[in-house]
Amino acid sequence: MSQVIHFISIGGSAMHNLALTLHQQGYTISGSDDEIYDPSRTRLLQHGLLPPKTGWFPEKITTDLNAVIVGMHASKDNPELVKAQELGLPIYSYPEFMYLQSQHKQRVVIAGSHGKTTITAMILHVLKYHNRKFDFLAGEQIDGFETMAQLTPDAPVIILEGDEYPSSPIDSRPKFLHYQPHIALISGIAWDHVNIYPTWDEYVDAFESLAEAMPKAGILIFDESDDMLDIIGQKDRTDITKIPYLPHPATTVEGKTILLTKKGAKVPVQVFGQYNLKNISGAMTVCDRIGITEEQFYEAIPTFRNVSMRLEKVAESSQRILFRDFAHSPVKVEATTEAVKHQYPNWKLVAVVELSTFSSLNKAFLEQYRGTLDMADQGIVYISKNASDVNSEAITADYVLAAFGKPGLLVFNKADDLLAHLIQQRDVASVFLLMSSGNFDGLDLNMLADQLI
Known part of the structure; x- marks a missing residue:
């Protein structure tokens, strides 16, 4: 008889992949989540593991389960987790x-x-x-x-x-x-x-x-x-x-x-x-x-080809290149900007970094970005509209300018304004580098690539 395992927060990146590989090994898998996005959603659906409804259902937690695996997306008072604890079931994080x-x-x-x-x-x-x-x-x-x-x-x-x-x-x-x-x-x-x-x-x-x-x-x-x-x-x-x-x-x-x-x-x-x-x-x-x-x-x-979002070449012509990269922390922003400039030393580089994570929108931490865009011919900082959700501190353009310390730095907080500016740079710049763990509030990369390249 196969092992029966329930995933609390099955839609997570690592969580759904672990669920899939255990399913392939013959385990019986169930799961719950209050939100599941692609690619997790499509993959779980393809393998018959997508929960029929989103939400938390304590009735799924029974003594028939051999183990419960809980993801970070769940909270301590998650009703399924509480039920599993009450029943004394084996509960693991995915690394455990x-x-x-x-x-x-x-x-x-x-x-x-x-x-x-x-x-x-x-x-x-x-x-x-x-x-x-x-x-x-x-x-x-x-x-x-x-x-x-x-x-x-x-x-x-x-x-x-x-x-x-x-x-x-x-x-x-x-x-x-x-x-x-x-x-x-x-x-x-x-x-x-x-x-x-x-x-x-x-x-x-x-x-x-x-x-x-x-x-x-x-x-x-x-x-x-x-x-x-x-x-x-x-x-x-x-x-x-x-x-x-x-x-x-x-x-x-x-x-x-x-x-x-x-x-x-x-x-x-x-x-x-x-x-x-x-x-x-x-x-x-x-x-x-x-x-x-x-x-x-x-x-x-x-x-070997680079992992998606790691200095990924979005589009290229003989005159211009558009890169995107997952870089968002200071050391990554600096290393990625330097790498691109060293690879294309005679091309004008426009480097854009989005501030969207808790760390990057923390006033005490923002000073860590000083000098990170210095190798770019033009540096741009984009402040995500989710900033107020991520961190209650108001990060103003003046504060960003002072923290980065780069002459000529531009600061945007609207995706349309950023897009318009980048397209304006088409005839004066050759390499465009977008760095973020987010998506610049839905910036249309394909449209940007079409306009630039």
């Missing part, structure tokens, strides 16, 4: 459940403030290229993979993208602490999520806890150029192996990035920027530890 299902596997966790999705995607791409058996959990949909999660009985290794967000409404521990990795990579530490970590020290503590929780004989891989990580990497633990990495040596030929190998070979890749060269080094170091040789890595990496 992933760990339970992978105790017999070699666990590799990719963590860090930035780059973790790309590094995870690179490792998965290389493993798939060489037909290796592996399980995984990724934070975004990855090219060539049907789902963002996979759990099978016989894969010897699992690659887990681990984030520092709380595990569930009843478990405030960072998700990555549940995985107990044999191999952990930390790609960089830059203060973020100030609603969860109000101070820099509290944020760093989460990553220190991950390093300290490594089992004996574990392997900690870290970006040597990150000052904070270098400190963590030098901490006195003689029972684990610590491996620092630096950006992979490379050159640029006619706008294309070429990796330079130790043996003198030249390997073209489809990504660019210093931080992607770091991502390649990190991914390569992990692959080396799980049985992929350098030669095998170099054979596979040229066909």
Whole structure:
């Protein structure tokens, strides 16, 4: 008889992917949510897992369930969660459940403030290229993979993208602490999520806890150029192996990035920027530890394409290019802007960042953006109309101008005005870079691409 598992908040990105992979393994799955959007909605519908009605239904929670998995979208007083607690059912966050299902596997966790999705995607791409058996959990949909999660009985290794967000409404521990990795990579530490970590020290503590929780004989891989990580990497633990990495040596030929190998070979890749060269080094170091040789890595990496929204080329002509990127935190905005400018040094770059998250709209945090758009020929900040919902503090244009400290910076708070301005720049600019974890209040990217390109 199959295991019966109920998902509270089944529409979540990781949650619905975990539900799908368990369904494929023969589990009986049910779920609830008060809102389910695409792509979750369509995927759940295709597999017969879409709840017939949105909302919470305590009557779904019975002693017939083997387990309940609760997502962060649910609240502590969620009626289904309360019922599960009253019945004494096993309740797990999804990272807890992933760990339970992978105790017999070699666990590799990719963590860090930035780059973790790309590094995870690179490792998965290389493993798939060489037909290796592996399980995984990724934070975004990855090219060539049907789902963002996979759990099978016989894969010897699992690659887990681990984030520092709380595990569930009843478990405030960072998700990555549940995985107990044999191999952990930390790609960089830059203060973020100030609603969860109000101070820099509290944020760093989460990553220190991950390093300290490594089992004996574990392997900690870290970006040597990150000052904070270098400190963590030098901490006195003689029972684990610590491996620092630096950006992979490379050159640029006619706008294309070429990796330079130790043996003198030249390997073209489809990504660019210093931080992607770091991502390649990190991914390569992990692959080396799980049985992929350098030669095998170099054979596979040229066909790797960037994850959606990671320096994604929306449109291109011989004269203009439009990029979009998930960058929203200061370190990501700066690294992405620099990468594009270095790749196209003689082209005029218009870089736009949207402030829409709790952190980016926090007055105490906004100073962290100082200098992040300096490499752009024209810098633009867009303040989301959801700003008042995200943070009660009024972020004015004057405050943004003072915080960023970039001469000539423009500030918009209406999508139509931003669109009109970008189209006006068509004849004077060549590279347009839109950075946001949101959507610029519904800015029509296709229309923008048609007008610009």
